[in-house]
Amino acid sequence: MPKKLLATLLACAIAVALHAQQPKDAKMDVFITQLMKKMTIDEKIGQLNLQTEGDIVTGSGGNSLSTERIKKGLVGGMFNIKGAAKIRAIQKIAVEQSRLKIPVLFGMDVIHGYETVFPIPLGLACTWDMPAIEQSARIAAIEASADGICWTFSPMVDITRDPRWGRVAEAGGEDPYLGGQIAKAMVTGYQGRDNFSSNTDIMSCVKHFALYGAVEAGRDYNPADMSTFRMFNDYLYPYQAAIDAGAGSVMASFNSVNGTPAHANRWLLTDVLRKQWDFKGFTVADYDGVGELVSHGMGNIQQVSARALKAGLDVDMVSEGYLSTLKKSYQEGKVTLAEIDAACRRMLEAKYKLGLFANPYKYCHESRASKSVYTPEHLAIARKTAAESFVLLKNAQNLLPLKPGKTIAVIGPLANTRSNMVGTWSVAADLTKPATVVEGLQAAAGPDTKIIYAKGSNLFADSTLEANGTMFGRKLNRDNRSDANLRAEAIQAADKADVIVAVMGEASEMSGESSSRTDISIPDVQEDLLKELVKTGKPVVLVLFTGRPLTLVWEDKNVPAILNVWFGGSEAANAIGDVVYGKVSPSGKLVSTFPRSVGQIPLYYNNFSTGRPASDHGFEKFRSNYMDEKNAPLYPFGYGLSYTHFAYGDVKLSASEFSAKSNVTAAIEVKNDGEDDGDEIVQLYIHQRVGSAVRPVKELKGFQRIHLKAGEVKTVRFTIDNDMLKYYNAELAYKAEPGDFDIMIGTNSRDVKSAKLTLK
Known part of the structure; x- marks a missing residue:
């Protein structure tokens, strides 16, 4: 083809593409400009108010729905309301009884599935299977959208290198490149590939911007402090990858960065996010993040609200600082109308892109929910994905897979629980539906295999610690017998069995938000039980539940087989049966380094060398090493065994x-x-x-x-x-x-x- 003709055709193609894009953007711009001309300053500020009502409260406080407030146009969005009928009723007030009939945006913490729950994000990342990860987000979007939800506070793309931090469970591990690929897959899965054209496409919210995974001491809500060199090379890429994939919104993080809380950090929210990365969507506070600026020492509620808006934070979640103070700040010259207008426009654009102005009830069809939520097809995919997420850490003498026909003693506090299978941040799940591990193993092994169950121990010896790790209805029904009596019953069960399957580790709420731990070993009384089971001389398989890397030096040395199953979701127990009995060969690989001891933390594979690197010959003075521990991890990043080689x-x-x-x-x-x-x-x-x-x-x-x-x-x-x-x-x-x-x-x-x- 002649070069001149090729150039002409290319120019025409570009012109056609631009023509196709311009009317749509121009139409939105004209619509919103005309709408905003009609809005009072109170109504504009009302669009920046995000509140919750009723079903699920994620923070320490809450506020209740005011019908009069919606009628006055003072609610821009609501979150964690479950059910298309409820959402339709609220939307009806907004679009039929408010002056300008502006629809409400409805969000939810759809983190790793809706009612069909997939593995926790840390486990999902261990599949290294981007199509499967995208599919998990697509199914979550299909189910949530059928129930009225059009916006999800996911994906969480924080790089995490300190397993003491409970929210390691919600993230994709320690590596920026892998984290970026996961971010792209999740955003695409939620939002679809055609500009929210379908009523199954929901808007994603990338969180937490930024550096939340690097909080000091692994303690939630703590500061994060690092060089810009490390930020850009190690921590910021997954956020940018999500923006490049088209994410519609970004949530600020609770931590401070370089001395300024992220919710009021203009360098983060404007200079990096908008100017460097060209982000066009809207930004939103985390739960009461604006109000918490007062505790950070940034001023009173009026001062911090103005500061957050000027930094580039568009939407205030539940603190109502914007709603109660921005008009006064405008009147006093503390904020400008242009700043209020910019934030309001971005919120309105999100609603326009989702199609809510064209059809406010786009996501409110009860009949679709009855056909699209928790379906056999979705459960089958969740089961396959869960099995892919499991990481085989050890398998001496090829103990796994087990052969049917033997007597199995299934022992441990997590062996006979339903509510803990789905893991943290599964707020829409029905906790009565998942199978127990006992049931999953029996179904996989068949009727020729006899299973003897004994609890063996509680989660912790201390009842207070157990209560802290079994929140939100995830109880383990604490047994009031003594630790010695529980162990004795377990040993009796083990004596009658050919193989012991010890189902132990963390309960689902021992990881996640506000679940930091200084001791990341298997809890005390469980460890004691495991040691007694090993002493029986029977083969022991440890089925390990955890939302973070644990210190497992004794287990690795003494337990023949260790299968890390994270929290696998709705079909966790059946997937465990599939892998333990060899219907599926394990293939998961670690996305977080497992330390040998807490003292090694932070420990990650892509570290810098030093001027005095450690040798391979044990401790040496004046080298970068420990007197009492190796530098090397117990299990390295990317590690995972298979039933083959x-x-x-x-x-x-x-x-x-x-x-x-x-x-x-x-x-x-x-x-x-x-x-x-x-x-x-x-x-x-x-x-x-x-x-x-x-x-x-x-x-x-x-x-x-x-x-x-x-x-x-x-x-x-x-x-x-x-x-x-x-x-x-x-x-x-x-x-x-x-x-x-x-x-x-x-x-x-x-x-x-x-x-x-x-x-x-």
Whole structure:
């Protein structure tokens, strides 16, 4: 084709695309401009007011719905109201009895599923399966939207490197690249791919902006303080990836950053988010985040509300600081009408994009809810995804999978509970529906397998600690017998069995918001029970529930098989049965490093080397090491076993050198040299040998999930280009620097094969 004709056709295509986009944006702009001309300042401020009513309260306080307030146009959005009929009734007041008939935006904490619950986000990330992660968000959107919800406070994309912090359970782990891929998948799953054209598409809210995963001492709501070099290279990318994927809203974080709380941090909310990343959606406070600025020492409620608005925070969640003080601040010249208008416009644009002005009842169809929520199809997908999320940490003498027909003693405080299966932040779930682990194992093993159950211990010896870890209806029905009596009953059950399955760890609310721990081992009385079970000499399988990495040094040394199942959601128990009895081979890989002790924290794979690196020969004085512990983790990032074994060949590069305008292919042969079919997650890491700033010892830059039949060999290829080698240097310029790089491919971040590549 002649170049001139090609150029003409390209110009025409661009013009057509622009023409297709402009009317839609222009139409929205005209509509909202005309609407805002009719609005009083009270009505504009009312659009910035987000409140909750009734069903689920997530913070320490709350406020109640005022019908008169909605009629006056003083409510922009509401959240955590469950049910299309309830939402329709409230929306009817807004669009039929208010002066301007502006619809209300309805949100909910749909974090890892709606009524069909998927694994907690930490477990979901361990699948390394982006289509499955996107599908989990799509199903959540289908179900939530059928019940009236059009906005979700998800995904949480905070990088987390301190497992003492309970909200590790809600995030995708320690790595920015993997976190970014998860963020994109979740946003796409929620919002769809066609500008909210379907009534199954709901708006996502990326949280928590920013650095919430780096709170000091792993204590919730604490400050986070770090260099901008670390922010941009390690912590900010997943947020940016979510924005690039089209996320419609962003939630501020509770922590302070560089001495300023995020809710009032103009550098974060305006300079980075809007000016650098070109974010066009709206920003929202976390629960009472504006009101809590008073406790931060930022001023009284009027002062902090004005400061938050001027920083770029559009919507106030439940504190009502905006509603009660912004008009006065405007009258006193503390805020401008332009600042109020900008925030109001962004909220109205979100409603327009969702189609609420065209059809306020777009998400209110009770009949669809009866057909689209908690369906057999959704449950089957949740079961498959849960099994993919489990990480096999140890399997001595191939104890797993178990063979049907034997007598199994299923012991532990989490073995016979339904409400704990779904994990934290599953606010819409029916806690009576999930199967117990006992039931899941029996269903998988069949009638020829006899299962003997004994609780064996409570969650904690201390009843107060147990109450703190079993909130929100997730009770374990504490047994009032003595610890000794409970253990004795468990040992009697074990004596009658061929194999012991110990179902232990954390209860679902021992992780999540406001669930920080200083001791991240298996709780005291459970650990005592496990040691007694091992002493019986019977084979022991530890089915481990947890919402964070735990310290498992004794368990790793003494327990033959350890299967980490996180909290797998609605179908957790059935998925556990599938894996324990070999219907599915485990394939999950860790996205967070498991430390040997709390004293190693923070511990993560992509650390910087030091001028005095530790040796491999134990403790040495004047080296970067501990007197009483190894530097190495118990289980490294990317680690996870299978029922089969995968052998890796050598890394082969298509060229040993390349330029900024070219690329190189890195290939490796992977063979399933075991006897079972299985999935493997092949991981690509890169290390820059010399840089203008210190570079990590390795960085994840790619991964592929592959399926191999027994004996099968596949060649896995990664394309390496200039963009893959870029980083933010000491001046925060984002670029790749010429030099030598180690290209590493392997089964986890520790066990890799390597080749050298030079960027000219």
